[in-house]
Amino acid sequence: MxxxxxxxxxxRMRNNLTQAELCKGVCSISHLSKIExxxxxxxxxxxxxxxxxxxxxxEREVDIYEGWKEKLETFIMxxxxxxxxxxxxxxxxxxxxxxxxxxxxxxNRYELYKLRYFLFKQDTPRATQQVSIxxxxxxxxxxxxxxxxxxxxxxxxxxxxNFTEAENRLERIEEFRERxxxxxxxxxxxxxxxxxxxxxxxSKSTYYAEMAVDHFRKDSNYIRLLHxxxxxxxxxxxxxxxxxxxxxxxxxxxxxxxxxxxxLYQGALYNYSMLQNRRELHSSAYDxxxxxxxxxxxxxxxxxxxxxxxxxxxxxxxxxIDSLLDELEVLAGRKKDPYLKVQLDxxxxxxxxxxxxxxxxxxxxFPFLKKHDYIGEARSIAWRLANYYRSIGDYxxxxxxxLYHYDKGEKEL
Amino acid sequence: MKRKITIILxxxxxxxxxxxGTGFALEPNDSMETNAKGKDNLTPPSVLPPQT
Numbered sequence: 457m458x459x460x461x462x463x464x465x466x467x468r469m470r471n472n473l474t475q476a477e478l479c480k481g482v483c484s485i486s487h488l489s490k491i492e493x494x495x496x497x498x499x500x501x502x503x504x505x506x507x508x509x510x511x512x513x514x515e516r517e518v519d520i521y522e523g524w525k526e527k528l529e530t531f532i533m534x535x536x537x538x539x540x541x542x543x544x545x546x547x548x549x550x551x552x553x554x555x556x557x558x559x560x561x562x563x564n565r566y567e568l569y570k571l572r573y574f575l576f577k578q579d580t581p582r583a584t585q586q587v588s589i590x591x592x593x594x595x596x597x598x599x600x601x602x603x604x605x606x607x608x609x610x611x612x613x614x615x616x617x618n619f620t621e622a623e624n625r626l627e628r629i630e631e632f633r634e635r636x637x638x639x640x641x642x643x644x645x646x647x648x649x650x651x652x653x654x655x656x657x658x659s660k661s662t663y664y665a666e667m668a669v670d671h672f673r674k675d676s677n678y679i680r681l682l683h684x685x686x687x688x689x690x691x692x693x694x695x696x697x698x699x700x701x702x703x704x705x706x707x708x709x710x711x712x713x714x715x716x717x718x719x720l721y722q723g724a725l726y727n728y729s730m731l732q733n734r735r736e737l738h739s740s741a742y743d744x745x746x747x748x749x750x751x752x753x754x755x756x757x758x759x760x761x762x763x764x765x766x767x768x769x770x771x772x773x774x775x776x777i778d779s780l781l782d783e784l785e786v787l788a789g790r791k792k793d794p795y796l797k798v799q800l801d802x803x804x805x806x807x808x809x810x811x812x813x814x815x816x817x818x819x820x821x822f823p824f825l826k827k828h829d830y831i832g833e834a835r836s837i838a839w840r841l842a843n844y845y846r847s848i849g850d851y852x853x854x855x856x857x858x859l860y861h862y863d864k865g866e867k868e869l
Numbered sequence: 870m871k872r873k874i875t876i877i878l879x880x881x882x883x884x885x886x887x888x889x890g891t892g893f894a895l896e897p898n899d900s901m902e903t904n905a906k907g908k909d910n911l912t913p914p915s916v917l918p919p920q921t
Contacts, residue, residue, distance in 0.1 A: 575921040576921055578921060611920070611921055614920055615920060615921050647920070650917070650920050653915075653917065682918070683918035683919060684918075686917075686918040687917060687918055690915070690917065720918065723916050723917070723918060726916045727916060730913065758916060760914075761913060761914040761916050764913050764914060765913035765914075768911065768913050795914075799911070802911055821911075832912045832915055833911060833912045833914075835912070836911055836912040837911060840911075
Protein backbone atom coordinates (compact mmCIF):
# COMPACT_ATOMS: atom_id res chain seq x y z
CA MET A 457 0.00 0.00 0.00
CA UNK A 458 1.21 3.48 -0.73
CA UNK A 459 2.20 5.71 2.17
CA UNK A 460 -0.55 8.32 2.18
CA UNK A 461 1.14 10.26 4.98
CA UNK A 462 4.43 10.63 3.13
CA UNK A 463 2.67 11.78 -0.01
CA UNK A 464 0.64 14.29 1.99
CA UNK A 465 3.84 15.62 3.52
CA UNK A 466 5.48 15.79 0.10
CA UNK A 467 2.69 18.04 -1.23
CA ARG A 468 2.53 20.14 1.94
CA MET A 469 6.24 20.92 1.65
CA ARG A 470 5.87 21.69 -2.02
CA ASN A 471 3.06 24.14 -1.19
CA ASN A 472 5.16 25.73 1.55
CA LEU A 473 2.55 25.06 4.22
CA THR A 474 3.19 24.40 7.90
CA GLN A 475 1.36 21.55 9.59
CA ALA A 476 -0.77 24.08 11.46
CA GLU A 477 -1.77 25.88 8.26
CA LEU A 478 -2.80 22.69 6.52
CA CYS A 479 -4.80 21.03 9.28
CA LYS A 480 -6.62 24.09 10.62
CA GLY A 481 -10.28 23.15 11.04
CA VAL A 482 -9.77 19.59 9.77
CA CYS A 483 -7.78 17.87 12.50
CA SER A 484 -5.23 18.57 15.21
CA ILE A 485 -1.54 19.17 14.53
CA SER A 486 -0.55 16.03 16.44
CA HIS A 487 -3.06 14.04 14.41
CA LEU A 488 -1.59 15.36 11.14
CA SER A 489 1.88 14.70 12.35
CA LYS A 490 0.95 11.06 13.05
CA ILE A 491 -0.62 10.78 9.61
CA GLU A 492 2.48 12.22 7.94
CA UNK A 493 4.78 9.77 9.66
CA UNK A 494 2.55 6.91 8.45
CA UNK A 495 1.72 5.91 12.02
CA UNK A 496 -1.95 6.36 11.51
CA UNK A 497 -4.24 5.70 8.55
CA UNK A 498 -6.81 8.48 8.40
CA UNK A 499 -10.41 8.38 7.21
CA UNK A 500 -11.01 9.04 3.54
CA UNK A 501 -12.89 12.23 4.39
CA UNK A 502 -9.96 13.68 6.32
CA UNK A 503 -7.57 12.80 3.50
CA UNK A 504 -9.86 14.24 0.84
CA UNK A 505 -10.25 17.44 2.81
CA UNK A 506 -6.51 17.87 3.39
CA UNK A 507 -5.67 17.26 -0.26
CA UNK A 508 -8.47 19.52 -1.46
CA UNK A 509 -6.88 22.42 0.46
CA UNK A 510 -3.82 22.04 -1.72
CA UNK A 511 -5.94 21.73 -4.86
CA UNK A 512 -5.21 18.03 -5.27
CA UNK A 513 -7.70 15.27 -6.01
CA UNK A 514 -6.95 12.17 -4.02
CA GLU A 515 -8.25 9.67 -6.63
CA ARG A 516 -6.03 11.22 -9.22
CA GLU A 517 -3.12 10.85 -6.80
CA VAL A 518 -3.79 7.13 -6.59
CA ASP A 519 -3.65 6.90 -10.39
CA ILE A 520 -0.37 8.79 -10.46
CA TYR A 521 1.04 6.47 -7.82
CA GLU A 522 -0.04 3.38 -9.77
CA GLY A 523 1.57 4.86 -12.88
CA TRP A 524 4.95 5.28 -11.15
CA LYS A 525 4.70 1.89 -9.57
CA GLU A 526 4.32 0.38 -13.02
CA LYS A 527 7.24 2.40 -14.38
CA LEU A 528 9.44 1.19 -11.55
CA GLU A 529 8.41 -2.41 -12.17
CA THR A 530 9.23 -2.04 -15.86
CA PHE A 531 12.63 -0.61 -14.91
CA ILE A 532 13.24 -3.65 -12.69
CA MET A 533 12.28 -6.04 -15.48
CA UNK A 534 14.69 -4.31 -17.86
CA UNK A 535 17.45 -4.89 -15.33
CA UNK A 536 16.62 -8.59 -14.99
CA UNK A 537 16.63 -9.06 -18.78
CA UNK A 538 19.73 -6.93 -19.27
CA UNK A 539 18.08 -4.32 -21.49
CA UNK A 540 20.63 -1.57 -20.92
CA UNK A 541 19.17 0.94 -23.33
CA UNK A 542 15.67 0.71 -21.87
CA UNK A 543 17.19 0.95 -18.40
CA UNK A 544 18.93 4.17 -19.29
CA UNK A 545 15.68 5.72 -20.48
CA UNK A 546 13.80 4.39 -17.47
CA UNK A 547 16.40 5.75 -15.10
CA UNK A 548 16.26 9.17 -16.71
CA UNK A 549 12.51 9.34 -16.16
CA UNK A 550 12.51 7.91 -12.63
CA UNK A 551 15.40 10.03 -11.39
CA UNK A 552 13.67 13.19 -12.66
CA UNK A 553 10.85 12.37 -10.21
CA UNK A 554 13.04 11.16 -7.38
CA UNK A 555 11.44 13.47 -4.79
CA UNK A 556 8.06 11.96 -5.47
CA UNK A 557 9.31 8.36 -5.36
CA UNK A 558 11.10 9.07 -2.10
CA UNK A 559 7.80 10.18 -0.59
CA UNK A 560 6.16 6.82 -1.33
CA UNK A 561 6.74 3.24 -0.23
CA UNK A 562 8.39 2.67 -3.61
CA UNK A 563 11.51 4.33 -2.26
CA ASN A 564 13.33 1.17 -1.09
CA ARG A 565 12.93 -0.64 -4.37
CA TYR A 566 13.84 2.48 -6.30
CA GLU A 567 17.06 2.97 -4.32
CA LEU A 568 17.96 -0.73 -4.60
CA TYR A 569 17.61 -0.83 -8.36
CA LYS A 570 19.41 2.45 -8.62
CA LEU A 571 22.43 0.59 -7.21
CA ARG A 572 21.81 -2.18 -9.75
CA TYR A 573 21.78 0.49 -12.47
CA PHE A 574 25.06 2.08 -11.30
CA LEU A 575 26.63 -1.38 -11.38
CA PHE A 576 25.43 -1.83 -14.97
CA LYS A 577 27.08 1.47 -15.78
CA GLN A 578 30.21 0.35 -13.88
CA ASP A 579 30.06 3.63 -12.01
CA THR A 580 32.10 2.76 -8.92
CA PRO A 581 31.87 6.07 -7.00
CA ARG A 582 28.10 6.36 -7.37
CA ALA A 583 27.59 2.68 -6.59
CA THR A 584 29.65 2.99 -3.42
CA GLN A 585 27.74 6.09 -2.38
CA GLN A 586 24.48 4.28 -3.08
CA VAL A 587 25.51 1.35 -0.87
CA SER A 588 25.99 3.69 2.08
CA ILE A 589 22.58 5.27 1.40
CA UNK A 590 21.00 1.80 1.35
CA UNK A 591 22.76 0.78 4.59
CA UNK A 592 20.89 3.55 6.37
CA UNK A 593 17.56 2.41 4.93
CA UNK A 594 17.96 -1.30 5.68
CA UNK A 595 15.77 -1.34 8.78
CA UNK A 596 12.74 -0.40 6.68
CA UNK A 597 13.29 -3.20 4.11
CA UNK A 598 10.55 -5.77 3.67
CA UNK A 599 11.50 -9.46 3.47
CA UNK A 600 11.35 -9.26 -0.32
CA UNK A 601 13.55 -6.17 -0.42
CA UNK A 602 16.05 -7.84 1.91
CA UNK A 603 16.27 -10.74 -0.55
CA UNK A 604 16.83 -8.34 -3.45
CA UNK A 605 19.49 -6.43 -1.51
CA UNK A 606 21.48 -9.62 -0.83
CA UNK A 607 21.90 -10.36 -4.52
CA UNK A 608 22.67 -6.77 -5.48
CA UNK A 609 25.26 -6.40 -2.68
CA UNK A 610 26.83 -9.64 -3.90
CA UNK A 611 27.10 -8.24 -7.43
CA UNK A 612 28.64 -5.10 -5.92
CA UNK A 613 31.28 -7.03 -3.93
CA UNK A 614 32.31 -9.15 -6.90
CA UNK A 615 32.45 -6.02 -9.06
CA UNK A 616 34.86 -4.40 -6.58
CA UNK A 617 36.82 -7.67 -6.42
CA ASN A 618 36.04 -8.05 -2.72
CA PHE A 619 36.02 -11.78 -3.30
CA THR A 620 36.37 -12.86 0.31
CA GLU A 621 33.45 -10.66 1.35
CA ALA A 622 31.42 -12.05 -1.57
CA GLU A 623 32.23 -15.60 -0.48
CA ASN A 624 31.07 -14.83 3.05
CA ARG A 625 27.88 -13.37 1.70
CA LEU A 626 27.17 -16.49 -0.34
CA GLU A 627 27.90 -18.67 2.66
CA ARG A 628 25.37 -16.77 4.73
CA ILE A 629 22.76 -17.10 1.98
CA GLU A 630 23.40 -20.85 1.87
CA GLU A 631 23.73 -21.50 5.57
CA PHE A 632 20.59 -19.72 6.62
CA ARG A 633 18.68 -20.76 3.52
CA GLU A 634 17.94 -17.11 3.02
CA ARG A 635 15.12 -16.33 0.67
CA UNK A 636 16.08 -14.96 -2.69
CA UNK A 637 13.35 -13.69 -5.02
CA UNK A 638 12.64 -16.20 -7.78
CA UNK A 639 13.56 -13.87 -10.62
CA UNK A 640 17.08 -13.61 -9.17
CA UNK A 641 17.85 -17.31 -9.12
CA UNK A 642 19.56 -17.37 -12.51
CA UNK A 643 21.57 -14.27 -11.61
CA UNK A 644 22.66 -15.80 -8.32
CA UNK A 645 23.95 -18.92 -10.15
CA UNK A 646 25.71 -16.70 -12.64
CA UNK A 647 27.42 -14.59 -9.96
CA UNK A 648 28.46 -17.70 -8.08
CA UNK A 649 29.98 -19.19 -11.25
CA UNK A 650 31.73 -15.89 -11.90
CA UNK A 651 33.23 -15.73 -8.41
CA UNK A 652 34.37 -19.37 -8.52
CA UNK A 653 35.98 -18.81 -11.90
CA UNK A 654 37.94 -15.91 -10.45
CA UNK A 655 39.07 -18.25 -7.69
CA UNK A 656 40.24 -20.75 -10.36
CA UNK A 657 37.64 -23.27 -9.09
CA UNK A 658 36.74 -24.36 -12.58
CA SER A 659 34.75 -27.49 -11.91
CA LYS A 660 32.49 -25.84 -9.34
CA SER A 661 32.20 -22.81 -11.58
CA THR A 662 31.13 -25.12 -14.43
CA TYR A 663 28.35 -26.53 -12.27
CA TYR A 664 26.88 -23.13 -11.45
CA ALA A 665 27.34 -21.81 -14.98
CA GLU A 666 25.33 -24.81 -16.21
CA MET A 667 22.61 -24.01 -13.67
CA ALA A 668 22.59 -20.39 -14.83
CA VAL A 669 22.35 -21.47 -18.48
CA ASP A 670 19.36 -23.72 -17.68
CA HIS A 671 17.64 -21.00 -15.74
CA PHE A 672 18.16 -18.25 -18.30
CA ARG A 673 17.07 -20.56 -21.09
CA LYS A 674 13.82 -21.46 -19.33
CA ASP A 675 13.23 -17.82 -18.57
CA SER A 676 13.95 -16.82 -22.20
CA ASN A 677 16.52 -14.37 -20.84
CA TYR A 678 18.56 -14.44 -24.04
CA ILE A 679 21.27 -11.89 -23.36
CA ARG A 680 22.13 -13.26 -19.95
CA LEU A 681 21.92 -16.76 -21.49
CA LEU A 682 24.72 -15.84 -23.88
CA HIS A 683 26.80 -14.44 -21.02
CA UNK A 684 26.33 -17.63 -19.00
CA UNK A 685 27.15 -19.79 -22.03
CA UNK A 686 30.38 -17.88 -22.59
CA UNK A 687 31.34 -18.31 -18.94
CA UNK A 688 30.56 -22.02 -19.27
CA UNK A 689 32.63 -22.36 -22.45
CA UNK A 690 35.58 -20.66 -20.72
CA UNK A 691 35.29 -23.12 -17.85
CA UNK A 692 35.17 -26.03 -20.28
CA UNK A 693 38.32 -24.64 -21.90
CA UNK A 694 40.15 -24.44 -18.58
CA UNK A 695 39.23 -28.03 -17.86
CA UNK A 696 40.20 -29.19 -21.37
CA UNK A 697 36.66 -30.34 -22.22
CA UNK A 698 37.57 -29.59 -25.79
CA UNK A 699 34.53 -30.85 -27.67
CA UNK A 700 32.01 -29.24 -25.35
CA UNK A 701 33.91 -25.95 -25.41
CA UNK A 702 34.30 -25.99 -29.18
CA UNK A 703 30.58 -26.55 -29.80
CA UNK A 704 29.55 -23.91 -27.34
CA UNK A 705 31.94 -21.27 -28.72
CA UNK A 706 30.52 -21.82 -32.20
CA UNK A 707 26.97 -21.37 -30.90
CA UNK A 708 27.89 -18.19 -29.03
CA UNK A 709 29.78 -16.71 -31.98
CA UNK A 710 26.84 -17.40 -34.32
CA UNK A 711 24.22 -15.94 -31.99
CA UNK A 712 26.29 -12.95 -30.93
CA UNK A 713 26.88 -12.10 -34.57
CA UNK A 714 23.19 -12.42 -35.46
CA UNK A 715 22.14 -10.38 -32.43
CA UNK A 716 24.80 -7.80 -33.29
CA UNK A 717 26.43 -8.04 -29.88
CA UNK A 718 29.90 -6.92 -30.88
CA UNK A 719 31.63 -7.03 -27.53
CA LEU A 720 30.33 -10.47 -26.76
CA TYR A 721 31.42 -11.69 -30.18
CA GLN A 722 34.91 -10.36 -29.56
CA GLY A 723 35.04 -11.88 -26.07
CA ALA A 724 33.99 -15.25 -27.47
CA LEU A 725 36.57 -15.06 -30.26
CA TYR A 726 39.31 -14.25 -27.75
CA ASN A 727 38.41 -17.23 -25.60
CA TYR A 728 38.01 -19.49 -28.60
CA SER A 729 41.60 -18.67 -29.55
CA MET A 730 42.57 -19.67 -26.01
CA LEU A 731 40.98 -23.08 -26.62
CA GLN A 732 42.79 -23.43 -29.95
CA ASN A 733 46.10 -22.76 -28.20
CA ARG A 734 45.36 -25.35 -25.54
CA ARG A 735 44.73 -27.99 -28.17
CA GLU A 736 47.94 -26.86 -29.91
CA LEU A 737 46.22 -25.38 -32.95
CA HIS A 738 48.47 -22.36 -32.61
CA SER A 739 48.20 -21.04 -36.14
CA SER A 740 44.40 -21.08 -35.93
CA ALA A 741 44.65 -19.19 -32.64
CA TYR A 742 47.09 -16.75 -34.20
CA ASP A 743 44.75 -16.01 -37.12
CA UNK A 744 41.78 -15.46 -34.83
CA UNK A 745 43.75 -13.05 -32.67
CA UNK A 746 44.96 -11.14 -35.72
CA UNK A 747 41.35 -10.80 -36.91
CA UNK A 748 40.31 -9.65 -33.45
CA UNK A 749 43.15 -7.14 -33.14
CA UNK A 750 42.03 -5.49 -36.36
CA UNK A 751 38.52 -5.04 -34.95
CA UNK A 752 39.65 -3.22 -31.82
CA UNK A 753 40.67 0.26 -30.80
CA UNK A 754 44.18 0.29 -29.26
CA UNK A 755 42.83 1.87 -26.05
CA UNK A 756 40.37 -0.94 -25.32
CA UNK A 757 40.95 -3.36 -22.44
CA UNK A 758 40.45 -6.28 -24.76
CA UNK A 759 43.14 -4.92 -27.06
CA UNK A 760 45.88 -5.33 -24.47
CA UNK A 761 44.69 -8.85 -23.65
CA UNK A 762 44.77 -9.70 -27.36
CA UNK A 763 48.28 -8.28 -27.63
CA UNK A 764 49.53 -10.39 -24.73
CA UNK A 765 47.80 -13.47 -26.07
CA UNK A 766 49.28 -12.86 -29.52
CA UNK A 767 52.72 -12.67 -27.92
CA UNK A 768 52.19 -15.99 -26.21
CA UNK A 769 50.92 -17.62 -29.37
CA UNK A 770 53.84 -16.25 -31.35
CA UNK A 771 56.27 -17.60 -28.74
CA UNK A 772 54.66 -21.04 -28.99
CA UNK A 773 55.02 -20.91 -32.75
CA UNK A 774 58.59 -19.57 -32.56
CA UNK A 775 57.49 -16.51 -34.52
CA UNK A 776 59.15 -13.11 -34.42
CA ILE A 777 57.77 -11.00 -31.54
CA ASP A 778 59.68 -7.72 -31.80
CA SER A 779 56.89 -5.60 -33.25
CA LEU A 780 54.40 -6.97 -30.72
CA LEU A 781 56.85 -6.21 -27.90
CA ASP A 782 57.25 -2.63 -29.15
CA GLU A 783 53.51 -2.19 -29.19
CA LEU A 784 53.11 -3.61 -25.69
CA GLU A 785 55.88 -1.33 -24.45
CA VAL A 786 54.05 1.76 -25.70
CA LEU A 787 50.82 0.53 -24.16
CA ALA A 788 52.43 -0.31 -20.80
CA GLY A 789 54.08 3.12 -20.74
CA ARG A 790 50.80 4.86 -21.43
CA LYS A 791 48.60 2.88 -19.06
CA LYS A 792 51.16 2.63 -16.23
CA ASP A 793 49.65 -0.71 -15.31
CA PRO A 794 52.20 -2.84 -13.42
CA TYR A 795 50.51 -5.98 -14.72
CA LEU A 796 51.31 -4.98 -18.30
CA LYS A 797 54.90 -4.27 -17.27
CA VAL A 798 55.23 -7.77 -15.84
CA GLN A 799 53.86 -9.30 -19.05
CA LEU A 800 56.17 -7.12 -21.16
CA ASP A 801 59.28 -8.02 -19.16
CA UNK A 802 58.33 -11.68 -19.17
CA UNK A 803 58.20 -11.83 -22.96
CA UNK A 804 61.39 -9.77 -23.25
CA UNK A 805 63.19 -12.33 -21.11
CA UNK A 806 62.01 -15.13 -23.39
CA UNK A 807 64.35 -13.59 -25.96
CA UNK A 808 67.40 -13.62 -23.68
CA UNK A 809 67.96 -16.89 -21.86
CA UNK A 810 66.05 -19.44 -19.93
CA UNK A 811 67.96 -18.71 -16.74
CA UNK A 812 67.07 -15.03 -16.88
CA UNK A 813 63.47 -15.86 -17.63
CA UNK A 814 63.23 -18.22 -14.68
CA UNK A 815 64.95 -15.75 -12.35
CA UNK A 816 62.52 -13.11 -13.46
CA UNK A 817 59.58 -15.46 -12.90
CA UNK A 818 60.77 -16.36 -9.44
CA UNK A 819 61.88 -12.96 -8.18
CA UNK A 820 59.39 -10.59 -9.77
CA UNK A 821 56.56 -12.07 -11.80
CA PHE A 822 55.42 -14.77 -9.38
CA PRO A 823 55.43 -12.61 -6.21
CA PHE A 824 53.61 -9.80 -8.06
CA LEU A 825 50.91 -12.03 -9.58
CA LYS A 826 50.42 -13.88 -6.31
CA LYS A 827 50.12 -10.70 -4.30
CA HIS A 828 47.55 -9.15 -6.62
CA ASP A 829 45.43 -12.27 -6.94
CA TYR A 830 46.13 -12.97 -10.61
CA ILE A 831 45.59 -16.58 -9.69
CA GLY A 832 45.53 -18.06 -13.20
CA GLU A 833 48.80 -16.36 -14.20
CA ALA A 834 50.51 -17.06 -10.87
CA ARG A 835 49.55 -20.73 -11.10
CA SER A 836 51.02 -21.10 -14.57
CA ILE A 837 54.31 -19.58 -13.43
CA ALA A 838 54.33 -21.81 -10.35
CA TRP A 839 53.79 -24.81 -12.64
CA ARG A 840 56.72 -23.83 -14.79
CA LEU A 841 59.05 -23.19 -11.86
CA ALA A 842 58.02 -26.46 -10.22
CA ASN A 843 58.80 -28.32 -13.45
CA TYR A 844 62.14 -26.59 -13.73
CA TYR A 845 63.21 -27.32 -10.16
CA ARG A 846 62.08 -30.91 -10.49
CA SER A 847 64.17 -31.26 -13.65
CA ILE A 848 67.29 -30.09 -11.81
CA GLY A 849 66.56 -32.15 -8.72
CA ASP A 850 65.73 -29.34 -6.32
CA TYR A 851 62.70 -31.07 -4.86
CA UNK A 852 62.27 -28.66 -2.00
CA UNK A 853 61.68 -25.68 -4.29
CA UNK A 854 59.71 -27.83 -6.71
CA UNK A 855 57.49 -28.77 -3.78
CA UNK A 856 56.87 -25.16 -2.80
CA UNK A 857 55.70 -24.21 -6.29
CA UNK A 858 53.70 -27.39 -6.84
CA LEU A 859 51.94 -26.74 -3.58
CA TYR A 860 50.92 -23.27 -4.70
CA HIS A 861 49.73 -24.60 -8.05
CA TYR A 862 47.58 -27.31 -6.51
CA ASP A 863 46.45 -25.31 -3.52
CA LYS A 864 45.05 -22.54 -5.72
CA GLY A 865 43.54 -24.97 -8.19
CA GLU A 866 40.66 -27.41 -8.04
CA LYS A 867 40.00 -29.13 -4.81
CA GLU A 868 38.08 -32.26 -5.56
CA LEU A 869 36.51 -33.43 -2.35
CA MET B 870 72.22 -65.98 -3.11
CA LYS B 871 69.51 -64.17 -5.06
CA ARG B 872 69.08 -61.74 -2.20
CA LYS B 873 72.78 -61.06 -2.02
CA ILE B 874 72.90 -60.14 -5.72
CA THR B 875 69.93 -57.81 -5.31
CA ILE B 876 71.60 -56.03 -2.44
CA ILE B 877 74.85 -55.73 -4.34
CA LEU B 878 73.07 -54.35 -7.36
CA UNK B 879 71.12 -51.87 -5.30
CA UNK B 880 74.27 -50.71 -3.53
CA UNK B 881 76.00 -50.29 -6.85
CA UNK B 882 73.07 -48.26 -8.21
CA UNK B 883 72.98 -46.12 -5.10
CA UNK B 884 76.70 -45.47 -5.37
CA UNK B 885 76.29 -44.50 -9.02
CA UNK B 886 73.58 -41.94 -8.25
CA UNK B 887 74.91 -40.60 -4.93
CA UNK B 888 75.43 -36.85 -5.06
CA UNK B 889 73.82 -36.51 -8.45
CA GLY B 890 70.87 -34.44 -7.17
CA THR B 891 72.94 -31.60 -5.80
CA GLY B 892 75.29 -31.86 -8.77
CA PHE B 893 72.41 -31.08 -11.10
CA ALA B 894 71.22 -28.26 -8.86
CA LEU B 895 74.53 -26.44 -8.97
CA GLU B 896 74.77 -26.51 -12.71
CA PRO B 897 72.74 -23.76 -14.39
CA ASN B 898 70.56 -25.36 -16.97
CA ASP B 899 70.72 -23.04 -19.94
CA SER B 900 70.47 -25.66 -22.61
CA MET B 901 66.67 -25.61 -22.55
CA GLU B 902 64.85 -23.28 -24.87
CA THR B 903 62.99 -20.25 -23.54
CA ASN B 904 59.83 -20.92 -25.42
CA ALA B 905 57.36 -23.07 -23.59
CA LYS B 906 54.45 -25.14 -24.77
CA GLY B 907 50.92 -25.19 -23.46
CA LYS B 908 50.62 -25.34 -19.71
CA ASP B 909 54.18 -24.12 -19.15
CA ASN B 910 53.32 -20.77 -20.63
CA LEU B 911 52.20 -17.71 -18.78
CA THR B 912 48.41 -17.73 -18.95
CA PRO B 913 47.06 -14.81 -20.97
CA PRO B 914 44.66 -12.44 -19.16
CA SER B 915 41.19 -13.83 -18.78
CA VAL B 916 38.42 -12.06 -20.64
CA LEU B 917 35.03 -12.84 -19.18
CA PRO B 918 31.47 -11.88 -20.17
CA PRO B 919 29.99 -8.87 -18.31
CA GLN B 920 29.63 -9.56 -14.60
CA THR B 921 27.42 -6.63 -13.61
